[in-house]
Amino acid sequence: MRLGGGTTPPTSNPPTTPQTGLVGWATQNGGTSGGGSAATTTVTSASALTSALNSTSAAVIRVSGTINCSGMLRVRSNKTILGNSGATIAGCGFTINGDRNVIIRNLTFRNWGDDAINVEQSATNIWIDHNSFTAGYDGAVDIKRGSDFITVSWNRVYGHDKSMLLGHSDDNASQDVGKLRVSYHHNWFDGxxxxxxxVRFGNPVHVYNNYYSNVRGYGVASTMNAGVLVEGNYFENTPDPYHLGEGSSGPGSLVARNNHFVNSGSGQTGGSVAGIPYSYTLDTPSNVKSIVTGGAGAGRISV
Structure with a gap:
């Protein structure tokens, strides 16, 4: 089923605690369990973190304290990476390159020199949840080169320019069409x-229940025949909440429904979007600001 105006899923009143379970595209294709019940390793140094991430064995990796590092650290399949209270990755980022079944939660990334989290080369089943990103060089979370079945949820991006790229090049249709299916929900884009x-090529890409606060450039861009459903978001002081095309990239399709606007533009829509295959509960759009600011980012969950 393709979406035009469509009907919305059931909405909810503000929960007493934020939703913390996995929802969205990462539940598909067999689901995403990370390291599951594998042994837990606690790391406190860049060398120990690098070794644990690059192991070919399933693992639950706990990050403790601030780890200063550089470059991109490769994350192999079947990993759960959890930040203990205050855990910070400073100066480097993670890359998931062709691997699958990875969970990254409750970390603060700052001052990275490339991307904070890079997902590429047909990586699948990735869940990036409850992290904070600030003051890095390039993308906070970039997903590209045929990657698929990914959920990006409850993260906070602040004091940063390029937040989340989906699809890296107008010339990469052969690898990207039919892939790049990602859910972005309950993220706080904070200035x-x-x-x-x-977005390039991905369809459907689901952008719901996010809070956009004082976004200076633009919110969502659908380009290169992508199909993006933008629903139930809260836009505040965001003159350009969503539009078609960006830079030299031609327009995609974008369906917007049940968004809430405060001192913001109305956005640009057009075309149709493929149907969403998974179940989800849409929070009441006018409540999204309080829900997301109360729950998004590192340090908001117990892991």
């Missing part, structure tokens, strides 16, 4: 500038 997300 960040652009790419929340910027």
């Amino acid at each position: 960040s500038n652009q790419r929340h997300p910027r």
